[in-house]
Amino acid sequence: MEKLIGREHEKKILLETLSSTEAELVAVYGRRRVGKTFLVRQVYQDQxxxxxxxxHGSxxxxxxxxxxxxxxxxxxxxxxxxxxxxxxxxxLLLIQLLAPQLKKKKAVIFFDEFPWLSAAKSGFLPAFEYFWxxxxxxQANLVVAxxxxxxxxxxxxxxxxxGGLHNRITRRIRLLPFNLQETAAxxxxxxxxLDHYQTLQVYMALGGIPHYLKEIRKGESATQAIDRLCFTKDGLLVGEFTNLYNSLFEMADRHIAVVKALAAKPSGLTRNEIIHExxxxxxxxxxxxxxxxVQxxxxxxxxxxxxxxxxxxxxxxxxxxxxxLKFIEHARATGPGTWIRRAASPSWKSWSGMAFENICLKHAPQIKQALGIAGVYTEESAWRSKAAQIDLLLDRQDDCINICEMKFSNTAFIIEKSYAAELQRKLTNFREETRTRKTLFLTMITTYGVKDNQYKNTLVHHEVTMEELFK
Structure with missing residues (x-):
């Protein structure tokens, strides 16, 4: 049987219900393919x-x-x-089945894809409320997941x-995709x-979704796996996009419109900008x-x-x-070898930089751990003005701010003269426009570190490499 990887916090919550002296009603939610069913089955398999x-749609x-x-x-x-x-x-039929067993031991009943049972006029949710x-x-020995x-x-x-379920949920778990450490494991x-650089490339295209990662074959490189899954005729992820949103949302066209608007603007949009776009x-x-x-x-x-x-x-x-949306939807070329060719293109270089930034934002706890500020109260935010943009800054209670620059490359990153001038302008603009008096620390987050030169030594206060993101 496949082993449960990671999910230590979630597993602890589920196991606590088995030692509870009261009935437990546990809600587990999260996006499609993230491993909710597998988690519940693995932890509760003996009960x-x-x-x-x-x-869906039945x-x-x-x-x-x-x-x-x-x-x-x-x-x-x-x-x-x-x-x-x-x-x-x-x-009532279910109660007749369960009653004798609950007199003897702890028992778990599991309703998967719960929302699909509650179609309009089905009467399911009121009946479930009454049942509970x-x-x-x-029932002290009952756990309902x-x-x-x-x-x-x-x-x-x-x-x-x-209504009838108000404050009745005893435990709740929002299951998120794997982080980098869990993906590697x-x-x-x-x-x-795969080494960390290869794993990072897989994550940039597939994310930490177990169902997608499960399709990667032993002996494949990241490029080969992405090529097969995303660009061959029967690849799992060729048509997944539409199925994914339509299975989760009624009138999914509006959700897809928002997703496409955000994809076109990597720096993000405000609510009013989304409405317009x-x-x-x-x-x-x-x-x-x-x-x-968001949820x-x-x-x-x-x-x-x-x-x-x-x-x-x-x-x-x-x-x-x-x-x-960047590479598959309107791909002119498909078939084996498509991604192997595209992965050397300028568009890949631009996309990989943005994808790496996105991953860094998700791994802010690991970044703070690497910087030795995990115990300092910190607010994560972004900042943008007409002159400059910062995608991640760590505003610390100890009167310091880490200004994070995130760069993806296959070798040590080199700060050239022009980029050094851009960094200096960014720091100056931030201080002048925000009028902050806090100490600013320029923090470089890269794959293989920053190469030593005069610009690094003058500007950079802290470095975080991709290895720290896997911890």
Whole structure:
């Protein structure tokens, strides 16, 4: 059986429910393919007594029949119970199955793809609320785990439910993609032995999504894996983009419009800029749409230095979406060898720099650890003006600010005279426009470090290499 990699914090939360003396209702949510189902099954494999998964777009009648079939398989009986006529009846059937077992031991029931069960007029959510409130919550040996890829639905309708499930969720887990350390460990567990530079290239195109990483073959280079998965006729990720968004969001065209607008502007957009670029209307619908993308892990928000919440910047943070829109969607050439040729092009060099910056933003905790400031209260932000832009700065409580410059290269990065002048202008502009009195530390985050020369020695205070990002 495949080993569970990483997820130590999440595993601890799930294991705590097994030693609880009260009924537990656990909500696990996160984007599609991130490993929610695998996590729940692995941790609860010895206590699982019933598992049922919703089917996207299926009728209530079909879902009820599937529910009945899952109970028949659990009971291992050739005699099928009658198909429930409603979800209220279905949960009564489940209670009859569970009651005898809960008298003996801790038992887990698992509802996967929970949002897909709650179609309009299905009556599923009210029936589930009644099941939990009238019976489940009183069973000390019961753990109910519910999972959903539609993260925004899970948060609005379950975690922040204003009705029968209000404050009923006892534990919640928002499962995020693997970080670089977990990605390297996962690939190694599958005998895929790539060095950190190769792993970084894989991450830049696929992100830390276990289902995508699982397709990388032993003995392949990063370039070969990306080439096969993204540019050959049957490659897993050739058509994944549309399927991904349509499976998570109703009226996904609007979400895709926002994603494309953000992809075209790597430095990010404010809410008003998104509305203009994506052709949306200002109001609650757009607010909900943006929140759905954030909660599902496709976009991230950054507060500009010295600004307030209305100036929030949205950035596209999903590596696969960025890669797809840049290289796959309108690819003129496809077939084996496509990416091997493209990976040497100027457009790749430009994209790889932006992709590396995106990864650094996600690994801010590792950067702070490398700088020795993990214990210092720090606010991460960005800053931009007409004259300059800083994608990551660490504003520290000890009256210092790390101004981070992120550069991706296949050798030690060289600060040339023109770039040194640009860095100096950036530092000067930042100090003058923000009027900060804090000490500024220029921090270079690179793949293989910065080569020693007069400009490095004059300007750079701290260095972080990609090796630190894998810790």
């Amino acid at each position: 699982m007594v019933y598992e049922f998964s919703g089917v 009728s209530t009648k079909q879902q009820l029949e599937n529910f009945r079939n899952a109970i028949a398989l659990t009971l291992n009986t050739p005699l099928l119970p009658a198909i429930p006529q409603s979800w209220t009846e279905a949960f 409130n009238s019976w489940g919550s009183r 519910i999972c959903g890829s539609a993260a925004s639905w899970m948060i609005q309708r379950v975690v922040n439910n204003k 996962y690939l190694k567990s599958r005998s895929v032995n 994506a052709g949306l209307l200002s109001g609650g619908t757009t607010t909900k749409l943006l929140e759905e993308l 599902s892990g496709f976009t991230a928000t950054y507060l500009p230095f010295g600004k307030n919440a209305k100036d929030l910047i949205y950035k596209l943070s999903d590596e696969y979406s960025l890669f797809y």
